[in-house]
Amino acid sequence: MNKMTDIDQKKCHPMVGVPIEKLRPKQVRKNLELTLWESLYIFEIIRGMYITTRHFVLNMIGFVFKPKGQKRRIFTVYYPEEKVTIPAAYRGRPVLVTWKNGKEKCVACGLCEKICPANAIMIVAEERDGSDRYPSAYTLDMSRCVYCGYCEEVCPKEAIVMSAEYQGLAERDRSKMIYSKEQLLRSEESVKDRIEYIRRIYSKCSY
Amino acid sequence: MLADMIESIAKILFIFGMNIGFFAPVLGWVERKQSAVMQDRIGANRADIFGFTVIGLFHSIADAIKVLTKEDFIPTGANKFFHTAAPFISLVPAIVTFCVIPFGGRYTLFGHDVNLVISDLDVGLLFIFAFSSLATYGAVLGGWSSNNNWSLIGGLRASAQMLSYEVAMGLTIIGVLMVYGSLKLTEIGVMQENFFRWGIFMQPLGFVLFLTCAIAENKRAPFDVPEAESEIVAGYFTEYSGMKFVMFWMGEFLEIVTISGIVTTLFFGAWHLPFITDQMLLSFFQFAGSNGASILAMLVNIATFFIKVIFFIWMQMTIRWTLPRFRYDQVMKLCWKMILPLSLINIFITGLVFLR
Amino acid sequence: MQLLIFYILAFGAVISALLMVTSKKPVSSAMSLIATMVFLAGLYVLLDAHLIAALQLIVYAGAIMVLFLFVIMLLNVDEKEGRMAGNTILLQFGAILAIGLVFIMMVSLVKSGGTLLVFGEGADQFGTTKAVGKLLFTEYLLPFEIASVLLLAAIVGAVILAKRRIDDPDQKERIIPGHKG
Amino acid sequence: MGVEIQRAGVSPDSLKNLTDSEDSGHLLEGSVILTKLESIVNWSRKYSFFLYPFVTACCGMEFMSVAGPKYDLDRFGAALPRFSPRQADLLMVVGTISHKQAPILVKVYNQMTEPKWVFAFGVCAVSGGFYDNYATVQGIDTLIPVDVYVPGCPPRPEMVIDGLLKLQEKVAKEKWSDWPKGASPVSKC
Structure with a gap:
């Protein structure tokens, strides 16, 4: 477990990723009897209103005098205009990786089809020039895919990986969500980070 | 006679426009945006007309148009008349109560005496109580006439809560009445010209209790048990859709404004600026002639009043987005075991101090 | 102008009172009664009795009738229940009483020569909170105090009725231990 | 009933x-x-969807994260959850719908007032996901008409926002003559 977490050579708490020096046990009051001060309510209410008012005032100041270069207090992501960068560990939509020449790496062994818990993958295998196996059809039903990453994990050829793509998946029509091979192909360059990540992570944990 | 007519029509139009035209639509936006800013979000900002997004203000227009074109639904077995009447019954008192709240003092314009309140009733405060008690029927009838168990429970909760908080609210206000010796809101306003005679200094406990009761009477967040989503689907307006449902909301929003108006008038010096008496204000604007001076003073007073009102609206919104909902028995306990005795103690102490 | 408003209010009051008697659903009856009270409050305002009007709205329309509605809704009263349509003797008695009342009113109206209704001709301070309060605490102090004692007795009675008897063996089992009554 | x-x-x-x-x-x-x-x-x-979150499973967490401060559905005007179907416009089916749950979903859909849209959130709602078994509805479009499908287990918030933008495009192009008339297209369940 620890092997997995100290990637950055820092001592981290295995659960939350907070340095151990900073972790302090938080005191929880177990008795639910209110003290006299609390049962007066009014001061506790004022305290609560102080917190919300502080947020309100600080944010209003932030709206009026926009801080330049600093991180803004309101961290809402203005999604269609602004996108968050996603770490390599994120499992986005599965894609098929191609060689440099544009041919897919997949050899249509059928392991991903077997392991897929949602039965979302369907492969039709064929042979090229009598020796190379390749999928003549590779369908991925995105309306069933649960992004578990088993296919990536089981793939012996690093041919299917979970990319960082998450946009444009919503559809008005369910039949459009069945992706063909052509829609799934991506160059090796575009998923380089993820391939490196899986090499590192799966070599450490041997099941 | 004509001048009186023009004056009252102008006042009615002003208040009506302020409430229906400004506060009702804008408060929907304010509630959304304020909650967003408080929660470190950005809030509604994408609705655009020709590429302009006026920091999300168009979202309330979008809401309004959408709600108008939504299907109007009456469930089977419902009492159609009462089902339709209930939103109106809950909306009308919220608008009407504002007509006794003074939003400015007394001025002499072109030899004509202008009193900036629509109706200077002798029993102004009682009038407000009377109409806020009529608002109960909106909730109760809406709950009963929907032929739905959630609605019925919501209606019963609403009526019980509003009735008990009305009693407590009546008692919390008595301290103020003892200090100023009048039920007339304009008189109470005039008496707060001196900064140290403001209600908040005379009746600090009364202010806290009154604000609590008023929010509970309005059925907003810490006290929104009649419409608790986690327990009874949407309370008494479960079966309402489209415009009728929004009318309940508009009633709620307008009542926020009314509560802020009452709190400002009773506890925060009505239309007066602190440390500045009316006479000082008039002499300050003497350069504009006597009429111009009174017009300027009037504008300053109206602005002061509405700034205070907006502050209290903001405060109620903050309370709404800060505190979690009470349990139903806690609401009742707070009313009968905390606020009622405390307000009686408040009356007793006020009596000891002022009626020696 | 005042007369017109008077006629509107009076007509509304009479119509809603009739609706209250004739309507078949208990909730409609209760709502008509509330409407009657609101119209009556309007009449009080016409007679310069602002305090009485406000109290009428707060106490009767606002508080008491809500309880009525509450009970009707909780019990879900049936249409036929409690109606005295079948009881002819009571019906006749009521009719005679009503006709007699109308007769007396008409006689008094004729006697007074049509000047029963006078708008805004009370004393200068008539109907204000101050005047009513002064009267209540000087001239009518005794009836006022007696009424308050009566109300106190009613409250005590209600508390006793609603109180859980601890010594009652049937009731004792229902008390949850550790739960403060 | x-x-x-x-x-x-x-x-x-x-x-x-x-x-x-x-x-x-x-x-x-x-x-x-x-x-x-x-x-x-x-x-x-x-720009004014009132949501009805029909949350039955783990996708609810991701729904919360979309509605929360980081991705903030309120920016698109779709922040107000109404828990009464009468007031809602957008039925968000979040999570697995089992056959036991199906009648309830259909009832909720029928109770919604026109105009209404349906949003299938997560693979379980879209197609049944990997619950390809006797207990699970294989896609809610077998029960009610669906406007937008968002796959993912659970979907990333960005995917949900993509779906919402797609739905907004659809709503903007709608014609009044295309709206359903008369009784609800779904029969009683």
Whole structure:
């Protein structure tokens, strides 16, 4: 477990990723009897209103005098205009990786089809020039895919990986969500980070 | 006679426009945006007309148009008349109560005496109580006439809560009445010209209790048990859709404004600026002639009043987005075991101090 | 102008009172009664009795009738229940009483020569909170105090009725231990 | 206990009759005013979805993260969850729908007032996901008409926002003549 977490050579708490020096046990009051001060309510209410008012005032100041270069207090992501960068560990939509020449790496062994818990993958295998196996059809039903990453994990050829793509998946029509091979192909360059990540992570944990 | 007519029509139009035209639509936006800013979000900002997004203000227009074109639904077995009447019954008192709240003092314009309140009733405060008690029927009838168990429970909760908080609210206000010796809101306003005679200094406990009761009477967040989503689907307006449902909301929003108006008038010096008496204000604007001076003073007073009102609206919104909902028995306990005795103690102490 | 408003209010009051008697659903009856009270409050305002009007709205329309509605809704009263349509003797008695009342009113109206209704001709301070309060605490102090004692007795009675008897063996089992009554 | 839908004076219906009646159809086909009105109403609907979160499973967590401060559904005007189907516009089916749950989903859909849209959130709602078994509904479109499918287990918040933008595009192009008339298209369950 620890092997997995100290990637950055820092001592981290295995659960939350907070340095151990900073972790302090938080005191929880177990008795639910209110003290006299609390049962007066009014001061506790004022305290609560102080917190919300502080947020309100600080944010209003932030709206009026926009801080330049600093991180803004309101961290809402203005999604269609602004996108968050996603770490390599994120499992986005599965894609098929191609060689440099544009041919897919997949050899249509059928392991991903077997392991897929949602039965979302369907492969039709064929042979090229009598020796190379390749999928003549590779369908991925995105309306069933649960992004578990088993296919990536089981793939012996690093041919299917979970990319960082998450946009444009919503559809008005369910039949459009069945992706063909052509829609799934991506160059090796575009998923380089993820391939490196899986090499590192799966070599450490041997099941 | 004509001048009186023009004056009252102008006042009615002003208040009506302020409430229906400004506060009702804008408060929907304010509630959304304020909650967003408080929660470190950005809030509604994408609705655009020709590429302009006026920091999300168009979202309330979008809401309004959408709600108008939504299907109007009456469930089977419902009492159609009462089902339709209930939103109106809950909306009308919220608008009407504002007509006794003074939003400015007394001025002499072109030899004509202008009193900036629509109706200077002798029993102004009682009038407000009377109409806020009529608002109960909106909730109760809406709950009963929907032929739905959630609605019925919501209606019963609403009526019980509003009735008990009305009693407590009546008692919390008595301290103020003892200090100023009048039920007339304009008189109470005039008496707060001196900064140290403001209600908040005379009746600090009364202010806290009154604000609590008023929010509970309005059925907003810490006290929104009649419409608790986690327990009874949407309370008494479960079966309402489209415009009728929004009318309940508009009633709620307008009542926020009314509560802020009452709190400002009773506890925060009505239309007066602190440390500045009316006479000082008039002499300050003497350069504009006597009429111009009174017009300027009037504008300053109206602005002061509405700034205070907006502050209290903001405060109620903050309370709404800060505190979690009470349990139903806690609401009742707070009313009968905390606020009622405390307000009686408040009356007793006020009596000891002022009626020696 | 005042007369017109008077006629509107009076007509509304009479119509809603009739609706209250004739309507078949208990909730409609209760709502008509509330409407009657609101119209009556309007009449009080016409007679310069602002305090009485406000109290009428707060106490009767606002508080008491809500309880009525509450009970009707909780019990879900049936249409036929409690109606005295079948009881002819009571019906006749009521009719005679009503006709007699109308007769007396008409006689008094004729006697007074049509000047029963006078708008805004009370004393200068008539109907204000101050005047009513002064009267209540000087001239009518005794009836006022007696009424308050009566109300106190009613409250005590209600508390006793609603109180859980601890010594009652049937009731004792229902008390949850550790739960403060 | 079947739920009967009763339609009382829908305002768009009366307007719709104008375009639908045969003799006046060709006259009003490209009418400027109607098209304008249609586009204005569609614009308002696009930016004012009241959600009904029909949350049954783990996707609910991701729904919360979309609605939370980081991705903030409120930016698109779709922040107000109404837990009464009468007031909701957008039925968000979040999570696995088992056959036991199906009648409830259909009931909730039938109880919603027009106009209404359905959003299938996560693979379980879209197609049943890997619950390819006797207990699970294989996609909620076998029960009710679905407007937008968002796959993912659970979907990333960005995917949900993509779906919402797709739905907004659809709503903006809607024609009043395409709206369902009369009884709800889904039969009683």
